[in-house]
Amino acid sequence: MLLVALSGWNVGxxxxxxxxxxxxxxxxxxxxxxDRRAVHYAVSWKHPAGSLAALPNxxxxxxxxxxxxxxxxxxxxxxxxxxxxxxxxxxxxxxxxIVMHCLMLLRQTRRYDAQQRIQSWDDDRFQPAARDVRxxxxxxxxxxxxxxxxxxxxGFNVAGWSRTPKTRDGIPSYSGDAGxxxxxxxTDILVVLLPLTPQTRGIINERLLRGLAQDGRxxxxxxxxxxxxxxxxENDILKVxxxxxxxxxxxxxxxxxxxxxxxxxxxxxxxxxxxxxxxxSDPDAIGALVARQIAKLEAGQEPxxxxxxxxxx
Ligand code: NDP
Ligand code: OXD
Numbered sequence: 001m002l003l004v005a006l007s008g009w010n011v012g013x014x015x016x017x018x019x020x021x022x023x024x025x026x027x028x029x030x031x032x033x034x035d036r037r038a039v040h041y042a043v044s045w046k047h048p049a050g051s052l053a054a055l056p057n058x059x060x061x062x063x064x065x066x067x068x069x070x071x072x073x074x075x076x077x078x079x080x081x082x083x084x085x086x087x088x089x090x091x092x093x094x095x096x097x098i099v100m101h102c103l104m105l106l107r108q109t110r111r112y113d114a115q116q117r118i119q120s121w122d123d124d125r126f127q128p129a130a131r132d133v134r135x136x137x138x139x140x141x142x143x144x145x146x147x148x149x150x151x152x153x154x155g156f157n158v159a160g161w162s163r164t165p166k167t168r169d170g171i172p173s174y175s176g177d178a179g180x181x182x183x184x185x186x187t188d189i190l191v192v193l194l195p196l197t198p199q200t201r202g203i204i205n206e207r208l209l210r211g212l213a214q215d216g217r218x219x220x221x222x223x224x225x226x227x228x229x230x231x232x233x234e235n236d237i238l239k240v241x242x243x244x245x246x247x248x249x250x251x252x253x254x255x256x257x258x259x260x261x262x263x264x265x266x267x268x269x270x271x272x273x274x275x276x277x278x279x280x281s282d283p284d285a286i287g288a289l290v291a292r293q294i295a296k297l298e299a300g301q302e303p304x305x306x307x308x309x310x311x312x313x
Contacts, residue, residue, distance in 0.1 A: 001026040001038040002294070003055070005047035006064070014064070017283035018043070021291040041297075043290055045281070050076040060297060062290050064281050066090060066143065068307050069196040069228060082307040083293055089285035091146045097226055097278040098147040098191055099154060101250045105189055105222050106133055106156075110248075110272075128217035130155035136187030138203075139194035139227060140166045140173065141313075143279070147191065159183060181211060188216030189224065195313035196228035206236035209246055220247025226278035229254040234265060241270050252278040 002025055004015050011029045019027050028034040030051055039055045045064040052061065053076040063071055063084040071082060104110070107127060115121050135151050137144045140160035148171050152158045159172040161183040166173040174183035184190070190212055194200045204225060212221035223246060225232055234255050240246040250272045251265060257276055265271050293303040307313065 001028060001034065001040060002290075003034070003039045003042040003052075004029045005042050005051050006030070006045045007048060009045050009064075014043070014283050014287070017287040018290065021284075021287040022294070025294075041294055044071055046070040047074065049074040052076075052078055060293075060303070062293060063307070064286055064290075066279070067195055067228060068313060069230070071307075072312055081303075082309070083303050084305050084307050085281060085286055085289060086142045086305045087285055087289050089282050090279045091143055093282075094143045094193070094226065094279035095147045095150045097252070097274075098193075098224060099150050101224050101272070102133075102135055102151055102156060102189055102191070103154065105218060105248060105250075106130055131157055132217045133157060133188050134159070134186050134213065134216060135189045135191060136161060136183055137191045137193060138162075138183075139192065140171075141193070141195075144191075144193040145169075147193065156189075159186060180208075184208065184211035185213055187212050187221065188218050189222045192223070192225040192227045192231060194227045194231055196230040197312040200227075201230050202233055204232035204237070206233070206239060209236065209240045212246070214245075218247060220244060222246070222248040222250070224250040226252040229257060234263070238264055238268065241268060246270075248272070250274075252276055 002018065004011060004018065004027060006014060015027055015029050036055050037057055040057055041060050041062065042052050042058060043062045043064050052058065055078065058078055058080050060080055061071065061082045063082065066085045068082060068084050071077065134157045137148050137160045140148065140162040144160060145168060148158045148160055149169055152169060152171065159174060160166060161174045161179060163175060165175045192204060237249050241249060248270045252274045253276050259265060259273060265273055296303045
């Protein structure tokens with residue numbers, strides 16, 4: 001039996017799509033009556049803490065997202081392997097978001113939108129070339145590397161920062177604490193695609209943002225965070241925006257989600273907010289992934305994309 005343990009997403013839709021991908025398998029949603037001994041697998045998106053405990057035959061948990069911080073929030077998490085989403089559907093969605101916002105920053109679309117509203121262009125029509133804009137990606141994993149590759153194809157001058165060095169596509173790689181200062185100093189658009197772990201919590205803070213390049217072709221540096229809200233200190237972002245140290249922030253994720261009505265981020269002229277949907281998990285694509293992963297397990301093979309509990313991602 002597969003237990004569907006979700007909060008905040010449409011449970012009925014997930015059960016229906018998972019059932020289509022795994023006809024014949026018994027699937028139950030949390031909240032329905034079920035025999036706890038019959039559960040062998042669970043899929044989770046922000047499952048309520050403790051809801052996966054006391055399942056004596058549970059052998060694997062599948063995160064329905066790429067991130068797994070939502071799973072580690074459970075202080076009664078059973079000690080079984082956890083697998084996460086790595087899937088071209090989700091990866092493409094994220095790269096669309098990152099490329100789109102880098103291009104919007106490059107081509108200053110918000111400035112022209114504002115000018116359209118007052119029916120008057122200013123005299124400054126010059127647009128910098130993508131090759132003169134330095135994008136720095138924090139988190140060069142599945143999502144960061146794909147975004148880096150696609151941004152490079154668009155002509156941007158791309159580099160990455162990660163825990164361990166990378167050698168792909170000739171993209172300059174910076175790593176660890178030792179590489180951070182130089183990475184920030186060459187970055188005009190900072191793209192954050194890190195997982196939320198004890199090491200990365202609060203990493204997007206005033207000190208880090210003050211380290212971004214101030215000599216770039218966009219005038220002021222910009223931030224795009226599509227990783228997790230816990231990576232950022234929102235008061236610090238607002239402070240450096242107000243001071244003009246940061247030119248613009250594009251935020252898909254927030255310290256508290258949904259973004260509270262009273263947050264200044266909603267109305268700040270240099271902030272763009274989106275509702276944590278940079279790369280939604282599509283039930284068809286991710287349902288098919290879960291079905292493949294369970295088939296592997298039942299064929300005696302190790303499923304892909306196992307989460308390292310010690311690293312927490
Ligand atoms: P991966 O695990 O593939 O990549 C994580 C990257 O972060 C790796 O390059 C890793 O370094 C780096 N990293 C982790 N910890 C550190 C650290 N302490 N210092 C420096 N680098 C570090 O994850 P994905 O690319 O698949 O996903 C990234 C995140 O994107 C997810 O965890 C999730 O939070 C977020 N996400 C957001 C979505 C949205 O809609 N907004 C949708 C999907 C995901 P190394 O390679 O050296 O291990
Ligand atoms: C994910 C997300 O982690 O959607 O996949 O945030």
